Amino acid sequence: MSIKFSKDHEWINAADAAAAVVGITVHAQDALGDVVFVDLPEVGKTFAQGEVAGVVESVKAAADVYMPVTGEIVEVNEALCADPSLANSDPLGAGWFFKVKLANAGELDGLMDETAYTAFAASA
Amino acid sequence: MSAPAAPLLTTPLNALHLELGARMVPFAGYSMPVQYPAGLMAEHLHTRQAAGLFDVSHMGQLKLVGPDAAAAFETLVPVDVAGLPEGKQRYGLLLNDEGGIIDDLMFFNQGGDTLFVIVNGACKAGDIAHIQARIGGRCQVVPMPDHGLLALQGPQAATALARLVPGVEKLVFMSGGGFAWNGVELFITRSGYTGEDGFEISVPGAQAEALARALLAQPEVKPIGLGARNSLRLEAGLCLYGNDIDATTTPPEGALNWAIQKVRRTGGARAGGFPSADKVLAQIDDPALLTRKRVGLIAKERVPVREPAVLENMDGQAIGQVTSGLLSPTLNQPIALAYVQPDYAVPGTEVFAMVRGKPVPMVVAPTPFVPTRYYRG
Numbered sequence: 001m002s003i004k005f006s007k008d009h010e011w012i013n014a015a016d017a018a019a020a021v022v023g024i025t026v027h028a029q030d031a032l033g034d035v036v037f038v039d040l041p042e043v044g045k046t047f048a049q050g051e052v053a054g055v056v057e058s059v060k061a062a063a064d065v066y067m068p069v070t071g072e073i074v075e076v077n078e079a080l081c082a083d084p085s086l087a088n089s090d091p092l093g094a095g096w097f098f099k100v101k102l103a104n105a106g107e108l109d110g111l112m113d114e115t116a117y118t119a120f121a122a123s124a
Numbered sequence: 125m126s127a128p129a130a131p132l133l134t135t136p137l138n139a140l141h142l143e144l145g146a147r148m149v150p151f152a153g154y155s156m157p158v159q160y161p162a163g164l165m166a167e168h169l170h171t172r173q174a175a176g177l178f179d180v181s182h183m184g185q186l187k188l189v190g191p192d193a194a195a196a197f198e199t200l201v202p203v204d205v206a207g208l209p210e211g212k213q214r215y216g217l218l219l220n221d222e223g224g225i226i227d228d229l230m231f232f233n234q235g236g237d238t239l240f241v242i243v244n245g246a247c248k249a250g251d252i253a254h255i256q257a258r259i260g261g262r263c264q265v266v267p268m269p270d271h272g273l274l275a276l277q278g279p280q281a282a283t284a285l286a287r288l289v290p291g292v293e294k295l296v297f298m299s300g301g302g303f304a305w306n307g308v309e310l311f312i313t314r315s316g317y318t319g320e321d322g323f324e325i326s327v328p329g330a331q332a333e334a335l336a337r338a339l340l341a342q343p344e345v346k347p348i349g350l351g352a353r354n355s356l357r358l359e360a361g362l363c364l365y366g367n368d369i370d371a372t373t374t375p376p377e378g379a380l381n382w383a384i385q386k387v388r389r390t391g392g393a394r395a396g397g398f399p400s401a402d403k404v405l406a407q408i409d410d411p412a413l414l415t416r417k418r419v420g421l422i423a424k425e426r427v428p429v430r431e432p433a434v435l436e437n438m439d440g441q442a443i444g445q446v447t448s449g450l451l452s453p454t455l456n457q458p459i460a461l462a463y464v465q466p467d468y469a470v471p472g473t474e475v476f477a478m479v480r481g482k483p484v485p486m487v488v489a490p491t492p493f494v495p496t497r498y499y500r501g
Contacts, residue, residue: 033163034164036165037426037428055480059165059168060164060354
């Protein structure tokens with residue numbers, strides 16, 4: 001299972017559809033700068049695709065984190081709350097934001113693959 | 125369809141910014157570096173620890189020349205201009221006829237009936253037109269668009285600059301003078317916008333890049349963008365024009381009474397005589413007339429509070445608004461400047477900033493948030 005990307009600059013790894021991992025992209029953390037704060041959703045809460053599920057902030061800016069797919073939050077990254085700089089140093093790894101139980105795996109088909117996202121981010 | 129945006133102006137350091145890998149943003153009509161590859165946090169901390177070089181060439185530089193220049197300028201600002209000794213700099217406020225602040229500025233007595241004035245980039249066209257219209261008949265108003273302005277800020281700024289320009293280390297805070305570097309005439313003041321010791325250097329635009337390269341070649345010095353400039357100035361408790369003060373705020377509302385010397389206040393030898401003096405002096409003499417006042421705030425939780433967050437009291441009533449706010453890189457705590465009803469302006473008062481619908485407790489705090497380190501000799 002490969003990683004998919006949203007136009008809102010989130011990535012999702014749905015290798016486990018019951019706990020797909022979501023974070024912000026390399027491009028997003030670079031645009032934002034040094035991340036100093038994250039606000040993560042409550043476990044158990046359900047969001048529709050495109051809804052605001054969290055917030056990520058640098059010194060200079062705040063950005064919403066959008067749900068790339070519809071689903072229920074099953075876990076959040078407490079380590080990221082304690083050390084928000086993980087979103088910069090390892091955005092695709094230790095800097096993940098939350099895990100979501102997919103409501104409709106078909107939504108993944110509407111997201112971009114890495115090649116498409118790289119082109120999208122370069123033109124943004 | 126919206127009108128096409130005017131093309132951005134560039135400063136004399138534009139090519140250098142691009143070469144250094146800066147991320148450029150529109151600011152005050154100019155393409156300016158918001159950060160370099162090191163990033164805002166590293167740039168901020170480097171300035172507090174060593175020395176940072178800032179391109180502030182977007183700011184407006186002008187001279188007021190003539191035997192009547194100081195007296196004429198006093199009709200525009202509630203500040204002691206005539207009493208400023210030669211070789212010294214002072215903070216000033218251009219007021220409109222309602223007592224609101226058109227701009228804040230620095231002015232310097234260069235001697236020879238010449239005041240050197242530095243105003244905000246976004247305001248400079250309006251400022252110069254205003255000054256020309258009001259006092260252009262009493263003195264020459266001479267804009268200096270061909271000059272760049274560099275700021276070198278930080279505890280090692282004096283060491284670095286003195287290597288290139290011996291003698292600057294003898295200047296004290298808010299003083300300055302003319303210096304030569306490689307045959308280039310510089311005008312250097314010991315002042316800045318970060319709360320640190322440091323200098324501002326007016327340099328002919330054609331030589332600005334060479335000077336910037338010479339400064340960056342010093343081991344203490346790194347380039348710093350507008351992002352860190354903003355976080356540094358907020359830690360120092362300094363107002364950002366357009367955010368923390370504007371044409372609707374009076375100096376007493378903006379907690380800027382310190383900028384109005386006794387000689388211009390009620391009972392002073394040159395009391396009043398500036399726009400809306402009656403209103404402004406009445407607000408100083410009777411603070412009960414104020415309906416709002418600018419304060420500093422520090423959050424009790426580590427949730428960044430940004431402008432324009434609404435401030436509420438314990439009962440959920442709106443009592444003010446944040447005008448600048450961010451997470452302080454030095455303190456690792458959220459800090460802000462805000463306007464509150466005067467009853468809530470006392471240090472130690474607890475208020476609540478509404479962030480995404482949730483109240484973040486904040487305490488009214490004295491500014492600067494980070495102690496200043498100006499060099500006073």
